[in-house]
Amino acid sequence: MPHIIIEHSEHLPILPQVLLERVHKAAIATDLFDPATVKTRAVTYQHYQLSAGKEGFIHIQVHIMAGRTTTQKQTLSESLLACISAFCPASYCLSVHIYDLLPEIYRKN
Known part of the structure; x- marks a missing residue:
């Protein structure tokens, strides 16, 4: 855990694999997770259609087990947003959302 899903427009100011690697490393750098459990795709x-003047987007979803504090979630979302903001121009829509997975209903093998 976590599952990090990066949704993005076709045209990026960075190679998609580099984007994935940077986001993955930024999540690990928060020290909120065991590095061996972080999964990024x-x-x-x-x-897609964006508002006037916007040429692309990156939206990051992070699915984590419930139980983290609001402060920890804020740290994670701010770290990931800072990561992608570092290489995206202002003409990109950038967003991050943290989702809690409920252990009562989350299943994996």
């Missing part, structure tokens, strides 16, 4: 969108 990316999904590219070819079709």
Whole structure:
């Protein structure tokens, strides 16, 4: 845990694999997770519509087991947003959302 899902527009100011690696490392750098448990993947969108003046987007979803404090979640979301803000121009829509997975209903093998 966590599961990090990066959704992004087809055209990026960075190679998708480099984006994935940087986000993965930024999540680990928060010291909130065992590095061996962090899973990161990316999904590219070819079709999307943004507000005027925006040329692309990156949205990061982070699914973590419930129990972390609001402060820990804020630290994680701020760290990931800072990570992608470092290489994206202002013409990109950037966002991060942290989701709690409920142990009562989350299953894995």
